[in-house]
Amino acid sequence: MAWGYVDAMHDSKGQMEKPNPQEIIFEHLGDAYGWEVPFMHSKRIPLPVIVRAQDGSWHMFLSSRLEGGANYQGFELAHGGDYNNKVVQVLPDGSQYRPVDLSITKNAAGIIIAALLVIAMVFKVRNWYKKNGMKAPRRFTAALELVVDFVYTDTIRPIMGKEAPKYGPYLLTAFFFILTMNLLGLIVIFPGGANLTGNLAVTAVLALATFLVTNLTGTKHYWKEMFWPEVPTALKCPVPLMQVIEIFGIFTKPIALMIRLFANMMGGHMVVIVFMLLIFIFGSMFGVAVGGGMTVLSVALSLFMLLLDTLVSFIQAYVFTILSTMFISMAHVHAHAESAPEAAK
């Protein structure tokens, strides 16, 4: 990620400019319409922009059309304001209109790449079984199988029990998708480098999926526990205290999932960038020599953080999966052998 910035520094003829850390950090963590070509900060791989103009017509063109502030079919990249760095339509009266934007941005492209990678990996394992039956796989396939086994046999099955084969596919898909996106985000150059799981939109969709699976497949008993839990009547009758807490819980669980993944991944990326930026901040404050000396420390710290992030990538994917598993299995409670009679009335 810092490569681009190093290049940008070179572009300015070796002159140390005062860096603007916030701008750089958010540029790297944020989305973009093009994808940086490896080691060339100024060049972008063009990606399709798909927007719906105010009059309802759809426009599709490559992001390279908008480079350098150009206007194409009435669209251009906004600078500053509410829509900073987003495609806006410039209306005849000069005002900016934010169109419905379904562009394949850098992040969207990253998501698609991650999905394709997951498909490739999972089908590699599947094809091994198709072809070789009961033989033990080798190399990468074996590593994948180990992870599948770890997630399914050691985590999902003990929690879900008999229902594991029904919800296993969703949980495994979520796990591998998150893991792949996490790891892709750590790779600095092209197929990686997009901050996918450090983006609230991505984690929100994942959390929403768990939310939907949990509540759409919940048993009658789950809903009964929600609206008429087995607690002293005073806690639920005149003032629906427990009900409020329970219903609140339905929403806090997926929101916690969303925030946890987002914050962990974004935080990791941000720390790595900040360590790299230290070189330039120190350089501009105390001169090139200090900045150069800072390089050793910065690179060591960044490397450490990246290794830590690799671990965190796995842990967060696992945590998301295990919590989803628990939420889903909790929604599948059945009355405890009907032993608790219709309660304290």
Place this chain on the structure above:
Amino acid sequence: MELFKPEFGLVFWMFVAFLCLYCILAKWAWPFIIKSMEERADLIDKGVAYAQEAKAQLDNAKAEADHLVAEARQQQADILRDASKMRNQIIEDARGEAAVEAKKVTDAALVSIEQAKKESEKQIRREVSEIALQIAEKVLRKSVASDQAQRELVDKYLNEVETQN
């Protein structure tokens, strides 16, 4: 801040991608992988159980073989002991029988010797008496008239001789 405002386009693509991914994997990949993995786990469990059973059987067989060998040894020892006893018995018997036989032969020999002795004594006596008679006849022809008197005389003398001996 852009990061905290989910962008609609990204939500849309994420949703589409995740849904497609789930549908594809849930239909063609995961159930098959899970089933295969469980089958293989079962197969390995069965293999281990089978191996353990085979080992137990092998151990059993070994113990049984040891038992058989021990039994055979015991039998062998018994047979040897019996044989040795029988041999001794036979030798003993043979010895006894031989002794009896030998005694018989000796006895018979003794009897026949005795008989022969008696016979020869008789004969000698007869011949001696004959000779004596002839001698006496010649000597006494004149003095002893009758045969009867002569014979009695000779007998008397012979008895004297015998008692002297």
